[in-house]
Each structure stands twice: as C-alpha cells, then as structure tokens.
Amino acid sequence: MNDSYENITLILTGSEIGVLEEFLGFNDRYSPLYKREHEIVHLDRFSRGESMQYLMRGFHETGMDVPDEEIRDAVEVLDGIVGWLREYGWLRYRGRSHGAAIDEVFQRAKSDIIDELSRYSRRYLTIMMAVSEGYNAWSSLKAYLERAEGKRINDGSLNTALRNLIKYGYLEKHGDEYRITDPVIERALRHAR
Known part of the structure; x- marks a missing residue:
C-alpha cells in the first residue's frame, strides 16, 4: 500500500x-x-493523576456522571495502563456498572493473554502462571515447569522461553527475579485456575 x-x-x-x-x-x-x-x-503508563484525568475527561465528553470514588478505584486497580483504562471506560459507556466493568476487564485480560501465549507455546503460559503465583526465581520457575510438564526441562530451553517473554514485553527481570510487566495480566492469571 x-x-x-x-x-x-x-x-x-x-x-x-x-x-x-x-x-x-x-x-x-x-x-x-x-x-x-x-x-x-x-506510551508509558499514565500517572495516577493522568489516569484520573483521562477517565474523567472521557466520561465528561460522553455526558456520563461517574462518581469520583469509582474512577479512583478503577485507576488503582488498572494501574495507569492506557488500554485497560480505555476498556473500562468503554464498558462503562456501554452500560456496565463499575464492578461489572472491572470484572470484565480482568476476564478479557485473562482470555487475551491465554490466547496470545497459547499461540506461541503452552510453556510460555505455564511460565507466566508460575510468575503470577510468586515463582519468580529461575530455579523455582524451572522446578514449577518440570512439575507442570512432568519431565526434566533443559536449561537452555527455559532460558530461551524467558528471553522471549522479556523480548515480547510480558516479563521483566529485576536482579534475579522475573516479574510480569502488566499488573492486570498478573492478577488475571493468578485467578485463572
């Protein structure tokens, strides 16, 4: 084109x-x-103030009167990630209550991450589930993966998977620990079982 x-x-x-x-x-x-x-x-995460302003301005532009405490709660839970804030705002605009919109954002996050990671490798999803449950160190991730798959895992294979998850933006490494970059996805995975 x-x-x-x-x-x-x-x-x-x-x-x-x-x-x-x-x-x-x-x-x-x-x-x-x-x-x-x-x-x-x-686009970095919005600050707390930017997130509040983003939602308040959007609701104002659509003529909606959403209580400040609900906006504050959404900002707290969705952690300034623009896509999730937008999703929440859209769901509210479509008539969902505050609680239903938050729940639906988490359901969509869970569904999206499971679909995305399953397309790459079931192992990626297993690693993300492990990290969401607090298995953050390399050795605990390896043990978790071996239990989940019922077989020994080659060190290089685990390293490649972790490197790819970092490259794709799902994980980040802090010292010797791995963390999920998106707290909404982390929470959605933690409650996925």
Whole structure:
C-alpha cells in the first residue's frame, strides 16, 4: 500500500511492542516490511493523576456522571495502563456498572493473554502462571515447569522461553527475579485456575 499510495500512512497499535515488531517483521528479510521506514511511539503508563484525568475527561465528553470514588478505584486497580483504562471506560459507556466493568476487564485480560501465549507455546503460559503465583526465581520457575510438564526441562530451553517473554514485553527481570510487566495480566492469571 505504501508503495502505491503516497499519502497513506498506516498506524498499528499493540500493547506488547515485541510481539507487534515480530509480527510486522521489520528485521526479517523475507517480510514485505523488511527495512521499511517505521516509527515506534512508546506510551508509558499514565500517572495516577493522568489516569484520573483521562477517565474523567472521557466520561465528561460522553455526558456520563461517574462518581469520583469509582474512577479512583478503577485507576488503582488498572494501574495507569492506557488500554485497560480505555476498556473500562468503554464498558462503562456501554452500560456496565463499575464492578461489572472491572470484572470484565480482568476476564478479557485473562482470555487475551491465554490466547496470545497459547499461540506461541503452552510453556510460555505455564511460565507466566508460575510468575503470577510468586515463582519468580529461575530455579523455582524451572522446578514449577518440570512439575507442570512432568519431565526434566533443559536449561537452555527455559532460558530461551524467558528471553522471549522479556523480548515480547510480558516479563521483566529485576536482579534475579522475573516479574510480569502488566499488573492486570498478573492478577488475571493468578485467578485463572
């Protein structure tokens, strides 16, 4: 499309930038987008104040009167992640109560992460479940994975899986511990069993 139409710009969004980059194939010489000009705009989590303002402005623009305590609770629970705040706002706009909207955000997060990770590897989902349950160190992750799969796991195989989960933006490493980057996903996975 870019080659044929001068004044067309494509905008693609995604919450896990590593997944989006791999999907688009900017570094894959067999991809149609290989070496194409592109720009990545990284949007950090909103601060508490920015999150409040974002939701309040959105509700005001749609003519909704949402109590401040419900907005504060949504901001606290959704931790400033724009996609989840937007989802909550949309659900409220569509008539859901505060509690129902929060519950539905977590249900969607759980469904999305399970679908996404299952497409890559069942092992990725098992690792994420382990981290959500507090198995944050490499050795405890390996033991958890071996119990879950009922077989010994090669160290290199675990390292590759962890490296990919970090690259895709699902995990981050702090010292010797792994953590899930998105607290909504962490909470959704913790309550997935």
